[in-house]
Amino acid sequence: MKRFKIVLSSALVMTCQLVTGQNVTGGDVMDIGQSDTNIVSISQRLFNLEKKTDAFNFYVNYAFSGSESNEKGPWQARFFARQIRLEIKGNITDKLFYRFRHRLNRSNAAKGWDNFAKATDYLMVGYRFSKQWSVSLGKKSQAWGGFEYDENPVYIYQFSDFQNNMDNAKVGAMVAFSPISSQEFIAEVTGTNNGTFNEDFGDDVMLVSKNVNNVTPVETSNNPLTYILGWNGSFLDNKLQTRWSYGFMSQARGLYARSWIFGQKLNLDRFQLYFDYMGEWNDMDRLGIATSDLKGFVPSDIASNPRFSKVHYNTFITKMNWQFIPQWNLMLKGTYETASVTSIKEYKNYRKSIAYFASIEYYPVKDQDLRVFLAFLGHSYVFNKTCGLSDYNTANIELGFKYRMKLF
Numbered sequence: 001m002k003r004f005k006i007v008l009s010s011a012l013v014m015t016c017q018l019v020t021g022q023n024v025t026g027g028d029v030m031d032i033g034q035s036d037t038n039i040v041s042i043s044q045r046l047f048n049l050e051k052k053t054d055a056f057n058f059y060v061n062y063a064f065s066g067s068e069s070n071e072k073g074p075w076q077a078r079f080f081a082r083q084i085r086l087e088i089k090g091n092i093t094d095k096l097f098y099r100f101r102h103r104l105n106r107s108n109a110a111k112g113w114d115n116f117a118k119a120t121d122y123l124m125v126g127y128r129f130s131k132q133w134s135v136s137l138g139k140k141s142q143a144w145g146g147f148e149y150d151e152n153p154v155y156i157y158q159f160s161d162f163q164n165n166m167d168n169a170k171v172g173a174m175v176a177f178s179p180i181s182s183q184e185f186i187a188e189v190t191g192t193n194n195g196t197f198n199e200d201f202g203d204d205v206m207l208v209s210k211n212v213n214n215v216t217p218v219e220t221s222n223n224p225l226t227y228i229l230g231w232n233g234s235f236l237d238n239k240l241q242t243r244w245s246y247g248f249m250s251q252a253r254g255l256y257a258r259s260w261i262f263g264q265k266l267n268l269d270r271f272q273l274y275f276d277y278m279g280e281w282n283d284m285d286r287l288g289i290a291t292s293d294l295k296g297f298v299p300s301d302i303a304s305n306p307r308f309s310k311v312h313y314n315t316f317i318t319k320m321n322w323q324f325i326p327q328w329n330l331m332l333k334g335t336y337e338t339a340s341v342t343s344i345k346e347y348k349n350y351r352k353s354i355a356y357f358a359s360i361e362y363y364p365v366k367d368q369d370l371r372v373f374l375a376f377l378g379h380s381y382v383f384n385k386t387c388g389l390s391d392y393n394t395a396n397i398e399l400g401f402k403y404r405m406k407l408f
Helices: 002-010 042-047 197-201 289-297
Strands: 057-071 076-091 096-103 120-128 133-141 169-180 183-191 206-208 215-217 225-235 240-252 255-267 271-284 306-325 328-341 351-362 370-383 392-406
Touching (some): 076 120, 120 169, 240 271, 289 306
Parallel strands (some): 206 306
Antiparallel strands (some): 057 392, 076 096, 096 120, 120 133, 133 169, 169 183, 183 225, 225 240, 240 255, 255 271, 271 306, 306 328, 351 370
16 A cells, blocks of 8 residues: 555645536536536636627546556556546527537547547537427437436546446437426437447457357448437426436347436435436447457357357446535445346356445535545456356545636
């Protein structure tokens, strides 16, 4: 722990954010705190500029940590950038809106299918036809449900395995219908992949089914599209919120994935708690967790690039934020996840993943979305006796800051 003491004594001291409610339309909300309109921009602080328009809002989403961790090995210390994302968004008129967000620590190479870099999270425009109807076009996060999915990544200490392996910033079109202000229904069509099939999955993909010696070549789809239906609800003066979705994905010729995600949240003044369920059924392992775990058992002479078939994932997530005294927040989070290759007997229900996180956060600056934190992140992986894998645990202790800098 000597190294960790060095990390603690060297890390910068920083701060945090205020208490919010969920926006029905969703899209990278704060985990606690008020809306962005309550944050004073840096330009206003420096030059006393009074902002009279919502057409241009410029943010830097930045998170930095010093950590001591053991990832299947000895404890190691390091400093690292958790998040670096530039973001610009606004409402040009009461009908026309836009959003751009780009990651600075991700590859900028354009992909072959949508001609966007993986680093670009958002580049979209939208139009509100009325209070009830709107449409948005371009690259954006897909309209999946769940509250972990909906949080701005800068606020996440560690995603669930499911969410961490999703590739969800895609090009497409979304229509939203709000019959009343507290309810929103969404229909969306996007591409399934960012790049071509070979860019995203590699060359000579072989589908593994029945046993590790039974493989068949995978053919690309002519229409690799994802269809999502969603419902975002607010009840009891925004104290109870829901984010539900169903999605159907074309992965390859004759191979599909189906996903249900249900999120429920209790949103009180000084206490917030959500519970998410995510379930996915893949004809070809989309998330890649099972394939990563088990591909070593597939003989390399019959498949150099295997993908397992009939993979089922379950994920349960709960997260609590409690502002127990002014300027302080306690975060507790737990996940329970399972993975199963249902087509192969010895790999049915082969994996359980249990994660447990705790963080104490301090946020003294009333009008800035800035926090300093001390967090513990633990993870246990448990495998059944027939799959041939060994259990292991990881742990991580971090001291750092998260700052959603509102420049203008």
